[in-house]
Amino acid sequence: MKKKVLILPFVMAFLTLVLSGCQPLMIFDPKGPNARTLSNTIIMSIIVMLVILLVVYVLLINMLSKYRASKQAPDYEPPHEEGSKVLEVVWTVIPILIVTALAIVTVFTTSKVEKKPEGYGNKEPLVIYASSSNWKWHFSYPEQGVETVNYVNIPTDRPIEFRLYSFGPITSFWIPQLAGQKYAMSDMLTKIHLAADQEGSYMGRNSNFSGEGFAQMEFEAQAMSQKDFDEWIKDVKAKEPKLTEKEFDKLLKTSFVGRKSYSSTHLTFRPAPMEHGKHGKHDMENMKDKDMEGMDMSH
Amino acid sequence: MSKENTSAPLEYRTHENEMKIFGFWVFLGAEIVLFATLFSVYFALADRTGTGPTGKEIFEMPPVLIETFVLLTSSFLIGLGVHAMRIGRKKAMMVFYIITLLLGLVFLGVEINEFLTYIHDGATITTSAFMSALMTLLGTHGAHVTFGFLWGSAILIQIKRHGLNAKTANKAFIFSLYWHFLDVVWIFIFSFVYLKGVL
């Protein structure tokens, strides 16, 4: 009976793979260098964990099949065993080694995905500001002077640097097939580095719960050739309206707006917060002079 | 539990007494973490003054020094009170405790005055993250002192009524631990809020 339980997880794993339609899972289907690093890290760690599980399972099966009462003589008296120094050292030291190895891998891969992806020569990354408000994403391209809502287009042969912040609750910017997620917060800027090496349309979403419309807070990330990208920019600049402060405030207030494009960004009249470390003081910098005077009087 | 250890000071006389003192020490351990958390918040928010004043602008040392010496002295006096209790001097003990509590009131008076000054200058608990953290930290300490005043008074009444016995002495001793602890917290506020703030 007991052994059935032990194979259960594997049966489940098999079944679920079949049921999920045999497509590769999104995390294991990376379309860019950073997501690939993470995918490899994850696969490596799964293998390590399977080995650990195997050890535990083999030991358990062994104990349960050998030492069950029904297999023992009725007058068998189990011995008194204090423990074993040797064994204890073994099962302390080996996990410490495994953990050390995993820690090194962690530091290495973390620093890798927190940097500009390699392999793009010294091409400057394309900077895109991604900001969230209930319940949508705004993408501002300062270099190109365009802004979109709920979709983002990126060129494939250039590294991208997303700069994230939020006009409300903490959200998390996530395009699983291109890079891991990062929080967008109201008082500081965070960054994601990524690059797409295949053209295609990828699911992006907010993964950090942000209230009623959270489930719908998805966007499309479309990777396209530099040529198509430039064309698209040209199109937007020519055909779409400018983003005025009034229009932007209206956007912030509306819960769901679908896709939008504008030929200017909100960064000009609503600048992004500072990077961390400088934040908290930005209120001071934004302060009007008369506030300053008022403060001096407070002594 | 009824067995008495007659060689120990009155406040340790019964097993129950011992456990109460022990438990109170553990409680003080919890209080250490509580104040450490408030300090963490204060430190992280200390320079996030928004449009409000900074610490340097509002801290004034003279009242803070008064508060410090008042508390240090009261902590000393309650120590003398415990000493008096241990040599069986009920009267002296009560006098020391009463002065201690009065000094607690003086401390509170100065602190309330300080708060009123801040508010008068337009810096309230809602002005900025810094002001919120400052006033919450000071307020929590002040609330402890206030509670201590009420508690200490209740104990004095009991000693007046029933004299010094294993029960009342135990309470008075535990109260002294509490009072010393508040002094320690104040030293940290004095050093890392005020002195550091005006550096």
Next chain:
Amino acid sequence: MKELFPKEHVLGFVGSLLLTLAALTVIMFKGMSNGLAMTILLITAAAQALVQLILFMHIGETDDKKSLYVTIIYAVVVGLITVFGTLLAMVWGY
């Protein structure tokens, strides 16, 4: 225990006054480096706490002293982890 003169307490009181004065030096001498000032404050504050703990609160006077020391040290360690961990995670670590 039975002596009339509370030596420990008087000693502790004098000590705490001196330590307060020592702490005040950080604002009396302008131009002291921030690091030095913080070091002085840390040392004087910790010493003050020890004065109260040992001379006033008599933490070591019973057979429970080992458990009591462990409790207080544990609390202080957790407190320090909270303070410095919070600073690390919220202010310094970016």
Next chain:
Amino acid sequence: MSFDELFAPMKEPMILAAGISIIVGAIAVVAGLTYFKKWGWLYKNWLTTVDHKKIGVMYVFVALIMLFRGGIDALLMRAQTAIPENGLLNSEHYNEIFTTHGLIMILFMAMPFIIGLMNIVVPLQIGARDVAFPRLNALSFWLFAAGAGLLNVSFVIGGSPNAGWTAYFPLAGTEFNPGVGNNYYAWALQISGIGTLMTGINFITTIFKMRAPGMKLMKMPMFTWSALITNVIITFAFPVLTVALALMTLDRQFGTKFFAMQDGGMDMMWANLFWVWGHPEVYIVILPAFGIYSEIIATFARKNLYGYKSMVMSMVIISLLSFMVWAHHFYTMGHGVMVNGVFSTTTMLIAVPTGVKIFNWLLTMRHGKIQFTTPMLYALAFIPIFTIGGVTGVMLAMASADYQYHNTMFLVAHFHYVLIPGVVFGVLAGYHYWWPKIFGFRLNEKLGKSAFWFIILGFNIAFFPLFILGLDGYARRMYTYSADTGYGPLNMVSFLGALMMGVGFILLCYNIYYSFRHSPRETTGDPWDARSLEWATHSPVPEYNFAVVPKINQLDEYWFAKKEGRDITAGEYERIHMPNNSSAPMWMAGVMFLFAFFFVFSVWAGVIVFGLATLGFLAYRSFEKDDGHYIEVAEIVETERRLGGEQ
């Protein structure tokens, strides 16, 4: 807030139904008590008791009710997500439900269940007459009950919290959450948290100061050790929660700027404080379960616990490490590589002491004589399943990889894989194991085992698919998803698994009724032929626990005494001092409940009145004279004769 708004939740049919069923249930209970004239009995024997065993039973009773309350939430969530674009629950309901589910399961199910078992068992295991502060213990219980009551009231009056059990700001701030839901959150947790803190202090003192003569620390049973360590973590972690909740209240109700989006506020500070408490909290609930497993595995392998010293050491290390890892809950907040690396490493290090425990349990069984009783089955199922939860935790601990798991169903699967086989199986094992100690008869083994199989199979079917879904990019806390994501089939499987668990829990309850009717009464006091001291006294346990407090020479003294034919409870009877019952804890908690209730709605008059009343209770306690009472020798003789069945 208008009357209409106040009862706005009642307009929803589902909630109205829940509200009505709560009221009907309450009326039924009241009517039943009146009809059978049980009010006096209830008041005298239970509501005013300071007896640790009865308080423990009340804790477990409430915890079981909460398990059902949280479980129904869980089934609703699983039903809603079983098919894409389902309309069973709308977004707001789903959000409220996962929030209350998480809160109830962790704080009002897992916590009281373990504290209840600790109450029942720890004093018995160390040979004490009660806990150090019996009155305080009763107050702890009633404060917990008041907190649980407050959270459940929110469902009917005013609206429940809906920002997740983590309640991150600014989402949980007044700007995005103007209702009273999160005020309830702050106060329900505050009140019960204070009760928990007092439990921590109480049990540390009990274990340090009330052990039977000769029981050195290293001769304590493993469950008592785990209780000691847990209470140390409680005592030093809960003050952080107290502060965090106070700041939440200040921000929400007094306009301070701690977590605000302007004036220098720092939204991340809430997340930071929450997890400074929250991570230790998960070890608070798991360590006692580890202790329970240690007792049960040793008992039913019929061998002493392997590597006792390293078991103790590993718990001490876990307790320290548990305070150093909290930032692993927000690796994605933009920290530098250094910070994430440090917290990754400390987090993964916890795998080492935990592994030591796993291997010690395995080796305990070697050369043993394993009996497959119901409690043992839970313990045996725990090892392989919890290890899955543990190693996936280590996967999450790798900061870089966590960028992909964070906020997904993979994480949800991880924590259910540690919480359910770890904590829930643990308390269920303990519940089956110690049931005869308290009630004097065993639960039916056959029913117990079939419930076990439903629960364990259902559990894996319900939660394994979530790992896969998480790796497929399915974010947590989404009330629905579209069909073309392909998440449908696995979610349906998961729902079926959850239903299966539900069947298991129904069997578990039926077992109480069945065994009460049919189980043979127990006379030996030691139905499992076990090892530790709680089995040395009668079942049910007399008020004073032990007529004669045994002397302890070694670990498992009772076991060796049995083998050597010594009776460690023999000796001269002396009169026993016991604390008196008191109704003050219950009333005081009631007053604090009202205080908090009025605070939630910012009704200051009520706050002041009941705040002062709370202080009044403290003053009353300070001036009260209550020296307890003595149980005379004659009464002890009589009780022992009755319980001992004329031996």
